[in-house]
Amino acid sequence: MNQQMLSLANFTEDNLRAILQALPALIWLKDADGVYLACNERFEQFFGALEKDIIGRTDYDFVSKELADSFRANDLLAMQKGGLNINEEWISFAHDGHRELVETSKTPLHNSDGKLIGILGISHDITKRKQLEKYEKFRSSTLELLAKNIPLPSVLEAIVRGVELLHTNIMCSILLLDKEGKHLVDGVAPSLPSFYNQAINGVAIGVGVGSCGTAAFLGQRVVVDDIASHPYWAPYAELAAQAGLGACWSQPILSSELQILGTFAIYHREKNALADLDVYIIEQSAQLASIAIERKRIELKIQHMAFHDALTGLPNRSLLDDRLEQTKAACRRHHCFAAVLFIDLDNFKPLNDEYGHNAGDLLLQEVAHRISFCVREVDTVARFGGDEFVVILSDLESELAQAEQLACNIAEKIRASLSAFYQIDIPNAHKQTSVQHHCTASIGVVLLRHLQNDDIDIVKLADQAMYQAKAKGRNTICFLDSKP
Numbered sequence: 001m002n003q004q005m006l007s008l009a010n011f012t013e014d015n016l017r018a019i020l021q022a023l024p025a026l027i028w029l030k031d032a033d034g035v036y037l038a039c040n041e042r043f044e045q046f047f048g049a050l051e052k053d054i055i056g057r058t059d060y061d062f063v064s065k066e067l068a069d070s071f072r073a074n075d076l077l078a079m080q081k082g083g084l085n086i087n088e089e090w091i092s093f094a095h096d097g098h099r100e101l102v103e104t105s106k107t108p109l110h111n112s113d114g115k116l117i118g119i120l121g122i123s124h125d126i127t128k129r130k131q132l133e134k135y136e137k138f139r140s141s142t143l144e145l146l147a148k149n150i151p152l153p154s155v156l157e158a159i160v161r162g163v164e165l166l167h168t169n170i171m172c173s174i175l176l177l178d179k180e181g182k183h184l185v186d187g188v189a190p191s192l193p194s195f196y197n198q199a200i201n202g203v204a205i206g207v208g209v210g211s212c213g214t215a216a217f218l219g220q221r222v223v224v225d226d227i228a229s230h231p232y233w234a235p236y237a238e239l240a241a242q243a244g245l246g247a248c249w250s251q252p253i254l255s256s257e258l259q260i261l262g263t264f265a266i267y268h269r270e271k272n273a274l275a276d277l278d279v280y281i282i283e284q285s286a287q288l289a290s291i292a293i294e295r296k297r298i299e300l301k302i303q304h305m306a307f308h309d310a311l312t313g314l315p316n317r318s319l320l321d322d323r324l325e326q327t328k329a330a331c332r333r334h335h336c337f338a339a340v341l342f343i344d345l346d347n348f349k350p351l352n353d354e355y356g357h358n359a360g361d362l363l364l365q366e367v368a369h370r371i372s373f374c375v376r377e378v379d380t381v382a383r384f385g386g387d388e389f390v391v392i393l394s395d396l397e398s399e400l401a402q403a404e405q406l407a408c409n410i411a412e413k414i415r416a417s418l419s420a421f422y423q424i425d426i427p428n429a430h431k432q433t434s435v436q437h438h439c440t441a442s443i444g445v446v447l448l449r450h451l452q453n454d455d456i457d458i459v460k461l462a463d464q465a466m467y468q469a470k471a472k473g474r475n476t477i478c479f480l481d482s483k484p
């Protein structure tokens with residue numbers, strides 16, 4: 001193509017008009033008094049009129065007086081400045097009623113003699129850009145919340161409320177998948193009616209269980225534009241109608257290992273189709289929720305690991321100390337007795353020596369299980385180390401003799417349970433070796449009094465009692481009084 005042909009000077013009026021019509025911006029020209037001289041097709045959509053009917057008229061003929069006043073004020077400002085004036089404003093398009101946030105640039109236009117022709121105006125749609133900017137701000141503030149160690153429900157509520165602020169008339173929800181991965185629970189949906197939230201709580205996931213139940217089941221986004229007619233919502237159509245819900249888009253919340261943690265959903269009151277920006281917002285919001293949920297889970301895991309024994313899952317010494325303090329306080333408060341049992345396995349070492357450490361580990365796990373089975377939920381079973389376990393029996397009787405009797409009965413139950421045969425199936429590289437093992441335990445018991453002297457090391461005392469049991473020939477229980 002010849003360079004000459006590209007020059008603007010050679011463009012015919014038709015060419016220039018075609019360019020103005022093709023541009024996605026609103027373009028217009030008004031004289032100094034605000035009377036329209038020309039406009040493009042996009043502008044025609046704004047006024048809902050053809051150019052021929054716009055020319056010769058002013059803003060006051062098409063929009064509210066308030067808006068026309070503000071247009072005129074900006075025209076005058078550009079003329080006073082003698083240069084570019086830029087402002088942002090919300091406008092409604094008369095041809096279909098939709099609203100856009102636009103950035104409007106107005107420039108005084110002069111002819112070749114320097115005489116003012118009028119004002120050239122150009123408006124660009126910046127709705128998406130502004131929403132994205134708003135979303136990015138919301139995203140950073142949510143990440144800041146995450147760094148502040150705020151409880152998970154509060155963070156999830158901040159995500160829901162933050163997204164709701166991006167659009168008028170939307171409601172959001174976050175539902176979590178229960179431990180079994182089968183039900184949606186612990187919903188955070190402050191803008192949805194509580195009768196709706198109650199009806200949804202605990203619902204079993206599956207195809208056809210609304211947008212969220214289906215999204216959680218399939219592990220993919222489910223977009224329902226029209227709840228009233230969509231088969232996924234058939235069982236809940238009445239409930240949704242009562243709650244005034246027209247559309248629901250639901251995004252699964254996935255962990256970093258792609259496990260489904262729950263769903264993030266956006267609801268509209270009317271039928272509504274998903275647009276590009278909505279896809280971005282719903283995906284990003286689900287990701288924010290995922291970070292919050294995973295972070296909390298890791299925190300809980302670390303906390304559990306810090307206070308529990310890795311092999312048996314029982315409380316470790318740190319948690320035992322803590323529980324002991326709680327028990328002492330409860331004894332004082334309720335004027336009742338408690339007891340500490342120190343349990344050491346007899347002749348455990350030979351099992352390790354003969355069948356290896358794995359066999360010993362399996363036996364220790366079974367021991368932990370058997371001891372836990374002999375006590376109540378309120379009691380504490382801790383692994384003290386190696387083949388040693390400590391049990392705190394809390395809230396025993398308030399009468400000494402009865403409390404002693406109860407402690408001895410439970411200790412005997414544990415002794416008998418631990419002395420029963422162990423069937424240990426040791427997994428090897430190719431096959432499984434089954435070993436029948438017999439082992440017993442020596443148990444020391446110390447009663448914790450309600451006015452216990454805090455200087456007494458109860459566990460040490462129970463350990464001494466256990467050694468007496470060993471000395472008596474093992475597989476037996478020895479009782480020591482903690483009275484100073």
Ligand SMILES: Nc1nc2c(ncn2[C@@H]2O[C@H](COP(=O)(O)OP(=O)(O)OP(=O)(O)O)[C@@H](O)[C@H]2O)c(=O)[nH]1
Nearest residue numbers: 344345346347348349350352357358360361386387
């Ligand atoms: N498999 C396994 N063995 C352990 C673990 N921790 C400690 N042990 C072993 O447990 C044994 C404990 O020693 P002892 O209590 O003296 O052994 P015992 O044969 O029961 O001796 P008595 O108590 O005198 O009857 C040692 O052989 C340790 O190596 C563990 O986590 N797994």
